[in-house]
Amino acid sequence: MTEHGVEGLGGYGPGVTERGFPAAEIDTSRPHPARMYDYYLDGWDNYEVDRIAAERVIEAHPQVRLSARANRAFLQRAVRDAVRGGIRQIIDIGTGIPTSPNTHEVAREVAEGVRVAYVDNDPIVATHAGAKLTDAGNAGFALADVRKPETILQHPVVRELIDFSEPVALLLVAVLHFVKDEEDPAGIVATLGAALPAGSRLVLSHATQEPYEGYEPGRVDTAARDGVVNVYKNATAALTLRDRVAVEPLFGEFALLEPGLVRVPLWRPDGPVPGAEELNNTIFYGGVGLKA
Numbered sequence: 200m201t202e203h204g205v206e207g208l209g210g211y212g213p214g215v216t217e218r219g220f221p222a223a224e225i226d227t228s229r230p231h232p233a234r235m236y237d238y239y240l241d242g243w244d245n246y247e248v249d250r251i252a253a254e255r256v257i258e259a260h261p262q263v264r265l266s267a268r269a270n271r272a273f274l275q276r277a278v279r280d281a282v283r284g285g286i287r288q289i290i291d292i293g294t295g296i297p298t299s300p301n302t303h304e305v306a307r308e309v310a311e312g313v314r315v316a317y318v319d320n321d322p323i324v325a326t327h328a329g330a331k332l333t334d335a336g337n338a339g340f341a342l343a344d345v346r347k348p349e350t351i352l353q354h355p356v357v358r359e360l361i362d363f364s365e366p367v368a369l370l371l372v373a374v375l376h377f378v379k380d381e382e383d384p385a386g387i388v389a390t391l392g393a394a395l396p397a398g399s400r401l402v403l404s405h406a407t408q409e410p411y412e413g414y415e416p417g418r419v420d421t422a423a424r425d426g427v428v429n430v431y432k433n434a435t436a437a438l439t440l441r442d443r444v445a446v447e448p449l450f451g452e453f454a455l456l457e458p459g460l461v462r463v464p465l466w467r468p469d470g471p472v473p474g475a476e477e478l479n480n481t482i483f484y485g486g487v488g489l490k491a
Contacts, residue, residue, distance in 0.1 A: 233321045234376055236320065237296035239267035243329060244296045246360040252430050259426025262480035270404055271298070273463035273485045274372045275305045277402040280487070281368040282309040286400060288367050290357065292345050292391075293374035294319040295428060297331035302370065303338045312337055316360045318351055345374055345381055349491040368399035375404040375449060377436040389451050397490055404463055404485035408440040411462060414479035421456040438478040446484050453488025462484035 201464075214350035225401065230252035234245040238253040244383050246254075247453065256263050288311065291302045294317040306313035315338045317328065339356040351357060361367060373431055377481040380385040383404035424440065459467060462478045463485035473481070 202457060204375050205388060215322075218244055222399060223325050230430075231323070232434055232436050232438075233293075233295040233319065233324060234250050235434070236267060236373070237298065240262045240271065240298055240303045242296055242298055244323065252434060255430045258425045259430070260266070260482070263427075265477070265480055266406075268480045269463050270373055270483045270485070271405060273466055273483070274302070274370065274402065275300065276331075276467055277400075277485070277487050278302055278305045278368065278370070281400050281402070282306045282313055284400070286366050286398075287312065288314045288316075288361050288365065289370060290316045290351070290361060290391075291370040291372075292318040292351065292368060293368060293370075293372065294324055294332070294340075294419070295321075295373075295450035297327050299331070301332060303335060304330070307335075308456045309410050314338065314360045316341060316357045317356075318345075318354075328489065329394075346369070346378060348387050348428050352391065354393050358475070362392055364396060367395050367401070368400045368402060369395060371401065371403045372485075373406070375403065376441065379437065379439055385449050385451060388449050392451055392453060392490065395490060398457065399453075399490045400456075401450060401488040401490070402485075403446075403449060403488070404483045405446045405484050407442060407446070407484055409442045411481075413475045427470050440482075443484055446458070450486065451489040455480055456487045456489055460484050 210242045215308045227248060230249045234249040235253040235256070238245045238250055289306060303313065303315040306315065316339065317332050317340045320343065322342065325340055325342055333339055341351065341354040341356040341362050343351045343354055344372060345351070371388065375384045375415060378387065388401070428438050428440065458467070461484065462481050464473050464478060464481055464483050
């Protein structure tokens, strides 16, 4: 280990070891969105408090697992597309509980040696980072919060892995809906984007309560919306659902690539496209922007 807690090009943030965090440092008194998301994906790295909260979300919105899987598939397609476009380094903010294939595994299907800096604010993610994220080399984990973008950009793990003179793929997948309006999500993206050179990409997805425009009923299920939002009020991060007109400006100086900001199954699909009802039940918008 170096003085910064990084060894070579695969390591951990300050205070994080290959053994992870002591259990006492992991808050199990309140549900955490990353662990709830793990439960939606049928993972095992969650606690009873997370499972109870996740089941309440599923009761309010039974299709939440569909949304989580569609969102993850979008991430994988966007990562492959970025690497095919020549990008060889990725900052994945809001990593969540590692679920294979992880970002570095997807990227290296296309090109070997892609460097990935994983960032998350949940210590439990750090406990799994060595075994599932950083063991292959050219990958590291930084414990940091998206609400403090400067700390991410200056983190020793990120500085070790990422060459900011070369294009970067910045992943903010299912993250910004946990940032309140008063916490300035657009400003967060602008700060991160300002550090990246031309040719970089922003991969972003965001939850919405807005009905899919091609779905005949075309109405907001307010009971389901309120039920989901109320569950997250008791979690470590509240949920802020935004409409398309509020999500699109978050891209800032990143120009949206085709097909624009769409329901995630519609972003450059590699298989059959779902029908209108399934798209309506998939509550994530997703898009990829290019910095000119």
